[in-house]
Amino acid sequence: RNNGARFDEARRVAIFGGTHGNEMSGVTLVNLWVKNGAEIQRKRVEAKPFITNPRAVEKCTRYVDTDLNRAFTPENLSHVLSAPLPLPRTSQPIRAEQSVPPCPQTPADCQPAGKTAPGGGDLPYEVQRAQEINRIFGPKGSPEAYDVIFDLHNTTSNMGCTLILESSKDHFILQMMNYIKKAIAPASCLVLLNEHPLLKYSTSRSVAKHPVGLEVGPQPQGVLRSNIFEAMRVILKHALDFIELFNEGMEFPPCTVEVFRVLERIDYPRDANGNIIAMVHPNLQDGDWEPLNAGDPMFQTFDGKTIHYQGSGTVYPTFINEAAYYEKQQAFVTTRRETLGTTSGHKRAAHNL
Amino acid sequence: RNNGARFDEARRVAIFGGTHGNEMSGVTLVNLWVKNGAEIQRKRVEAKPFITNPRAVEKCTRYVDTDLNRAFTPENLSHVLSAPLPLPRTSQPIRAEQSVPPCPQTPADCQPAGKTAPGGGDLPYEVQRAQEINRIFGPKGSPEAYDVIFDLHNTTSNMGCTLILESSKDHFILQMMNYIKKAIAPASCLVLLNEHPLLKYSTSRSVAKHPVGLEVGPQPQGVLRSNIFEAMRVILKHALDFIELFNEGMEFPPCTVEVFRVLERIDYPRDANGNIIAMVHPNLQDGDWEPLNAGDPMFQTFDGKTIHYQGSGTVYPTFINEAAYYEKQQAFVTTRRETLGTTSGHKRAAHNL
Ligand SMILES: [Zn+2]
Ligand SMILES: [Zn+2]
Numbered sequence: 001r002n003n004g005a006r007f008d009e010a011r012r013v014a015i016f017g018g019t020h021g022n023e024m025s026g027v028t029l030v031n032l033w034v035k036n037g038a039e040i041q042r043k044r045v046e047a048k049p050f051i052t053n054p055r056a057v058e059k060c061t062r063y064v065d066t067d068l069n070r071a072f073t074p075e076n077l078s079h080v081l082s083a084p085l086p087l088p089r090t091s092q093p094i095r096a097e098q099s100v101p102p103c104p105q106t107p108a109d110c111q112p113a114g115k116t117a118p119g120g121g122d123l124p125y126e127v128q129r130a131q132e133i134n135r136i137f138g139p140k141g142s143p144e145a146y147d148v149i150f151d152l153h154n155t156t157s158n159m160g161c162t163l164i165l166e167s168s169k170d171h172f173i174l175q176m177m178n179y180i181k182k183a184i185a186p187a188s189c190l191v192l193l194n195e196h197p198l199l200k201y202s203t204s205r206s207v208a209k210h211p212v213g214l215e216v217g218p219q220p221q222g223v224l225r226s227n228i229f230e231a232m233r234v235i236l237k238h239a240l241d242f243i244e245l246f247n248e249g250m251e252f253p254p255c256t257v258e259v260f261r262v263l264e265r266i267d268y269p270r271d272a273n274g275n276i277i278a279m280v281h282p283n284l285q286d287g288d289w290e291p292l293n294a295g296d297p298m299f300q301t302f303d304g305k306t307i308h309y310q311g312s313g314t315v316y317p318t319f320i321n322e323a324a325y326y327e328k329q330q331a332f333v334t335t336r337r338e339t340l341g342t343t344s345g346h347k348r349a350a351h352n353l
Numbered sequence: 354r355n356n357g358a359r360f361d362e363a364r365r366v367a368i369f370g371g372t373h374g375n376e377m378s379g380v381t382l383v384n385l386w387v388k389n390g391a392e393i394q395r396k397r398v399e400a401k402p403f404i405t406n407p408r409a410v411e412k413c414t415r416y417v418d419t420d421l422n423r424a425f426t427p428e429n430l431s432h433v434l435s436a437p438l439p440l441p442r443t444s445q446p447i448r449a450e451q452s453v454p455p456c457p458q459t460p461a462d463c464q465p466a467g468k469t470a471p472g473g474g475d476l477p478y479e480v481q482r483a484q485e486i487n488r489i490f491g492p493k494g495s496p497e498a499y500d501v502i503f504d505l506h507n508t509t510s511n512m513g514c515t516l517i518l519e520s521s522k523d524h525f526i527l528q529m530m531n532y533i534k535k536a537i538a539p540a541s542c543l544v545l546l547n548e549h550p551l552l553k554y555s556t557s558r559s560v561a562k563h564p565v566g567l568e569v570g571p572q573p574q575g576v577l578r579s580n581i582f583e584a585m586r587v588i589l590k591h592a593l594d595f596i597e598l599f600n601e602g603m604e605f606p607p608c609t610v611e612v613f614r615v616l617e618r619i620d621y622p623r624d625a626n627g628n629i630i631a632m633v634h635p636n637l638q639d640g641d642w643e644p645l646n647a648g649d650p651m652f653q654t655f656d657g658k659t660i661h662y663q664g665s666g667t668v669y670p671t672f673i674n675e676a677a678y679y680e681k682q683q684a685f686v687t688t689r690r691e692t693l694g695t696t697s698g699h700k701r702a703a704h705n706l
Contacts, residue, residue, distance in 0.1 A: 032655055060679075061414075156573040220509040220573030222676035226632040226653050279579040300579050302385055323575035326413075 007172045009247050009347050010147035010210065014048045014137055015040065015236065017152050019069050019204045020324070021056025022221040025232045026152025026214075042240050044247035052133060052151075052204050055125060060222050062324055065124035069151075072202040076127050077134045130204075138207040148173075149208035150239060152232060155217035156323045157332075158286040161189040161231050164213030165259060166206065168193055168340055173210050175345040176242045178255045183238040187231075190289060192318065192335065193259040199333070200262075212239070218286075221323055251346040260289070260316050260335035267329040269299055269307060277301055280321045280331060288318045292334070299331070360525045362600050362700050363500035363563065367401045367490055368393065368589065370505050372422050372557045373677070374409025375574040378585045379505025379567075395593050397600035405486060405504075405557050408478060413575050415677055418477035422504075425555040429480050430487045483557075491560040501526075502561035503592060505585060508570035509676045510685075511639040514542040514584050517566030518612060519559065521546055521693055526563050528698040529595045531608045536591040540584075543642060545671065545688065546612040552686070553615075565592070571639075574676055604699040613642070613669050613688035620682045622652055622660060630654055633674045633684055641671045645687070652684070 017030025033040050033049035040047040051057055053068045123131075137146045161184075163177050177191050192215075194200050205211035214235060219228045246252070269278040278299035284292070291314045292298070299307040309315075315334035319325060322332075370383025386393050386402035393400040404410055406421045476484075490499045508515075514537075516530050530544050545568075547553050558564035567588060572581045599605070622631040631652035637645070644667045645651070652660040662668075668687035672678060675685075 028655070156576050218573075220571075220576075220676050222574065222679065223509050223674055224629075224632050225638060225674065226635050227638070229632060276577075279577050279582060282579050285578060285580070302381070321576055321578065323573050326575065 007246075007345060007347055008147070009044070010172070010243050011044065011046055011247065012048075012146045013045050013148045013150070013240070013243060014050055014146050014208065015150045015152065016050055016052045016204055018051040018053050018057040019151055020062045020067075020153060021053050021058070022060050022062055023152070023154035023219075024222065024224040025154050025216060025219065025229045027051070027057050028224055028229065029152065029233060029236070040236070040240060042244040045240060045243050047240060050133075050137075053126065053129060062221070063126055066126045068126040068129060069203050070201045071124075071126045071130040072134065072140065072204060072206050076130050076202075077138075077140060133204060134207055140207045146208045148210045148212060148243065149205040150212045150214060150236065151203065151205035152236075153213060153215045154219045154221075154228060155215050155319065156220055157288050157318065157320050158218045159190075159215055159288045159318055160217070161187070161235055162215040162318070163189060163191050163235075164215060165191055165193045165195075166200070166203070166211050166213075167195055168259070168261075170210060171342040171345055172246075173212055174257050174340060174342040175246075175252045175255065176212070176239060178257050178342070179242040179252070180235055180238045181257070183241070184234060187234075189235065191257060191259040193261045193338075193340075196262045199265055246345070246347055249347060252344060254342060254344045256339050256341050258337065258339050260318065261338055263315060263334045263336050264311075265330045265333050266298075266317075268326075268331045269301065276326075278305075278307060281306060284317065284332075285321060288320050288332075289316050291315070292317050360599075360698060360700055361500070362397070363525070363596050364397065364399055364600065365401075365499045366398050366501045366503070366593070366596060367403055367499050367561070368503045368505065369403055369405045369557055371404040371406050371410040372504055373415045373420075373506060374406050374411070375413050375415055376505070376507035376572075377575065377577040378507050378569060378572065378582045380404070380410050381577055381582065382505065382586060382589070393589070393593060395597040398593060398596050400593060403486075403490075406479065406482060415574070416479055419479045421479040421482060422556050423554045424477075424479045424483040425487065425493065425557060425559050429483050429555075430491075430493060486557060487560055493560045499561045501563045501565060501596065502558040503565045503567060503589065504556065504558035505589075506566060506568045507572045507574075507581065508568050508672065509573055510641050510671065510673050511571045512543075512568055512641045512671055513570070514540070514588055515545050515568040515671070516542060516588075517545045517547055517568060519553070519556070519564050519566075520548055521612070521614075523563055524695040524698055525599075526565055527610050527693060527695040528599075528605045528608065529565070529592060531610050531695070532595040532605070533588055533591045534610070536594070537587060540587075542588065544610060544612040546614045546691075546693075549615045552618055599698070599700055602700060605697055607695060607697045609692050609694050611690065611692050613671065613690055616668060616687045616689050617664075618683045618686050619651075619670075621679075621684045622654065629679075631658075631660060634659060637670065637685075638674060641673050641685075642669050644668070645670050 015030060017026035030049045030051055055064050134140055137149060139145060165173055181189050203211060205213060214232060216228050216232045219225050268276040271277050278301040281297040281300045283297045292309050293314050294309060294311060296309045297306045298309040316337055317332045317334055320332040368383060370379035383402045383404055406416065408417050409415065487493055490502060492498060518526055534542050556564060558566060567585060569581050569585045572578050621629040624630050631654040634650040634653045636650045645662050646667050647662055647664060649662045650659045651662040669690055670685045670687055673685040
């Protein structure tokens with residue numbers, strides 16, 4: 001008991017939808033909860049539903065200028081002048097006009113997508129949004145930041161319900177994930193651990209002390225499927241229940257959580273010009289989380305040849321054939337299964353009294 | 354035999370991909386065939402593979418300015434000045450500048466999506482493309498038009514392989530569809546007849562004497578699935594084989610073809626502000642072509658209520674939960690099953706000799 005981890009109360013919780021504007025479960029749930037928050041209310045939790053990329057939601061696209069879920073970098077968030085601007089030639093203050101091509105009478109429908117940021121420079125819309133979100137829910141890395149942010153995503157991959165963990169050291173979230181897995185059994189919910197030094201990216205949820213990603217699929221972009229919608233809704237319910245119990249002072253005993261750690265990004269086979277020359281093999285398609293071993297079929301070229309996986313040891317592929325990852329040169333990612341242990345968890349306040 | 358329909362040889366055949374730029378089977382097949390046409394070559398057929406909306410393909414979006422597959426209207430195709438332009442105030446020739454807002458020094462990245470059309474006016478990109486396609490493959494309705502155009506589409510609906518017929522009187526295409534259905538058995542391929550007075554639209558393929566739509570699904574937008582790709586490829590193979598046999602003079606005996614005639618478009622339930630308040634019911638989701646009767650579940654509201662189908666008689670819903678049809682206020686279409694009879698078919702030339 002003395003070894004238990006003590007956490008601050010997790011009172012300030014945000015639920016993000018529309019970080020990708022065409023992932024409809026989160027967009028729809030958050031829009032519903034903005035209108036009527038009864039479902040996400042708990043006595044000891046302030047849950048704020050929030051549409052992070054309203055312009056992308058409006059257009060039903062993933063993003064407008066750049067991927068919001070990669071935009072929360074220190075450079076983007078530090079301050080507005082940190083955006084790549086041409087250096088001023090004089091010591092005078094930078095004016096917005098200096099950073100854009102000359103267009104003295106820009107017609108209304110001809111404006112760049114990003115409005116001019118205060119302080120100068122036309123930042124991409126999503127960079128501006130990242131700054132706004134960081135102001136409201138952060139600042140990232142500060143004591144004022146929100147305690148928990150759930151960021152709701154859909155995927156075209158057959159991943160089922162997947163919770164995304166950004167740090168294997170986040171015992172509070174590991175306790176939460178353990179709670180959710182038990183609560184929804186016999187339905188299943190897997191944990192993807194993304195703390196890869198190169199493949200980890202600067203997510204919207206990373207503004208919070210405890211970021212939680214939720215991916216549910218398969219669902220096409222721009223489509224709302226009731227089964228995916230309800231699965232996401234149930235996970236949020238249990239997640240909020242966990243936080244409520246935690247804030248009430250309940251002690252959670254030590255536990256172990258099976259996670260899938262991101263290992264490697266696998267691109268589609270391409271020709272010398274960078275054009276894709278093969279598809280995900282039918283044996284691999286929809287086989288997210290199923291073991292893949294050396295020699296297993298991986299791709300099928302357009303002229304019918306099979307390309308086999310060459311890695312060593314068993315990996316568990318996921319994000320297989322995700323629509324949004326063609327532009328990121330990724331056909332799937334491999335993961336390795338491991339078990340993380342947590343200490344027991346309970347809130348600090350109860351012991352500090 | 355004397356009652357048989359006689360047709361002209363169908364030598365000039367086009368295969369369109371990318372009419373919707375994010376429907377990847379057609380885009381990929383047509384791109385492959387542009388590079389190497391061996392697979393679609395037949396002795397007596399000139400098959401031209403063609404990407405109809407290259408800018409939408411480039412951006413991996415359905416369209417840039419407007420839906421190309423609704424753009425082949427008489428108004429759009431008649432001539433360039435028929436586009437909605439401000440009337441000139443003087444009798445001088447219309448100059449392009451008169452129809453756009455003043456922007457004397459438009460920067461390069463600030464140009465409107467449609468390039469200025471010859472003769473004046475900034476037409477939407479897809480209207481310009483429709484005119485170009487009509488010049489190359491039409492003119493629509495003229496003796497010079499291509500004999501057959503196959504237009505390759507994907508859908509997020511669970512429609513399997515669906516051939517789309519635009520006229521119940523097109524016995525040549527009915528013979529082709531009968532041939533394809535037999536050739537791919539026991540796999541199945543259904544025929545959707547869209548000659549509804551209100552719901553029929555001005556498709557890219559309508560430029561040809563004999564238009565053929567091909568929808569294969571389910572496949573998310575922006576995704577290439579090998580099973581869908583191969584299914585589409587096989588249908589094209591049989592279609593070209595049929596045309597080759599026909600051009601060789603083979604006689605096709607009378608046959609009947611089961612078709613599903615488009616009846617009615619069903620929208621999502623909405624509130625007073627037009628916001629969607631329900632999803633396709635899980636019992637209906639993925640149930641394309643399965644009978645729907647009065648009282649069957651149709652939608653599920655976000656607060657869990659079931660909305661039942663109210664129509665009379667059995668209908669066969671299809672295009673259920675197609676991503677692109679949210680903006681068209683369509684959750685699915687109903688169809689009625691019927692059987693069309695054809696006369697025997699053979700080419701006219703053989704008898705005129
Ligand atoms: Zn996403
Ligand atoms: Zn289409």
